[in-house]
Amino acid sequence: MSFQEVIKFEKVTKDYDLSRLKYGLLVDTFSGLFNIILRRQQKSINNKFVALKDVTFSVSGGETLGIIGRNGAGKSTILKLISKITYPDTGKITAVGRIGAFIELGAGLHYELTGRENIYLYGAILGMKRKEIREKFDDIVNFAGIRKFLDIPIKKYSSGMYSRLGFSVCAFCDPDILLVDEVLAVGDASFQNKCLLKMEEFRKSGKTIVFVSHNLDAIKAICSRVIYLEKGKIVKVGKPKDIVNFYLSRVEIKN
């Protein structure tokens, strides 16, 4: 277990340009160009949504950090920034080590391919080597409980089998930093339990976890430290119990 900082956010700000969130239209760009040429004022000036504002924090190796807050507070944006899916407008982000993510299971699965083919494909997407997948193949299949259906296209799978397959590959990808986003929202009770047990296992083996959830009990059970976010800003950082209570009181006042 190492105590050096593995994730570091320094004054990170991230805006989403609302007008650009929609599909870009060639017409918009050309009219924009015209406006620039004619030195006209752009019609929309304040069309920005601030997802994160001046966020600074760090995570040490082996720590389990929880992030809570209302919808749209910027929780998922933090995870996306850590894994380099999206980039900050200002500020600096450092993340050291292999990053694995339990985010929306199955994003990398392909309906037309068989379970077996998908295990190799999804493993590769999560950064595993073929040799590594081959070694863990049986474990993955057993964990997912899909041995009988290995060689049929997964479009024939039930949604439960589908998410179990996705989760199992994730569970065996062995990252240094694990990002978990609301996986507990899907799946039945036994699936949720499996997720939590696996996270517990990760924690015990000294991995770093960043956990985003609305399941406050799970946050209290697993995390060593919690950040509370409100409208893209860090409002409070501290022990899980304190922060969860603080969050609940904030929500109550607003209601």
Added chain:
Amino acid sequence: MSIGINPTKEYFAELWRFRELYYALTVREIKVRYKQTTLGIGWAILQPLALTIIFTVVFSFLLNFGSGNAPYPVFAYSALLVWTFFSNAITFGSLSVVTNGNLVSKIYFPRELLPFATITASLFDFVIASLIFLLMFFYFDLKITPNLFYLFLIIPCIFFLTSGLSLILSALNVIFRDVRFILPMALQVIFYATPIIYSLNNIPDKYHKYFALNPLAPLIDSFRDVTVLGQKPDLLPLFIAFLVSLIIFIGGLIFFRMKEKVFADVI
């Protein structure tokens, strides 16, 4: 991740680290493309073959187009082989980032792998379709000459040109979905602006300079020269096409890199 002393070196080091994913995505592309089709990989052959038959009937049989010393079917097939690769790779390649939108917005990997995987899958089709080309060689009793060695220059050029354009178009398509509608029209124009169904020899000399604007024209023309006709290609246009292809390829890599940071936000 910190920016190292040599960003270019780091860029290629990262691509190298993800080589297994490149392989997996390519395999997926090949498998998925022909899943649930009865003919399967046979389509890789049938596409250029069917076009060859159509064009032979229309342009050779009915309109009596000249094809030099070679029989028209093999004359047309040699060019359609390259054309099918070019147009398929660019069509699938330009869509590759958008079709994989859920991956792009959820998981990190070098996004270049998506267009490259589709191009490699098209290259695989190209190899399969080349087998028929070989059979035609024997059937029409064509000569095998040392000029075939020029293929080691021509095929990489075609690959660079196709990849460069796919990189640029796939990135543009994320931001402007109009690309999807413009592309089929553009391909149609390029098809007729390239000596595929006709030979450059049928074109009056004074127009030849305009073909220099289209890097695909000398590439397809040379490909046909060294294979079917067994003659030396025109070296100057080929050399210019080589330079243009290389510039488009490097430009495409740089352009894609510049745009890819916003992919997840816009897609």
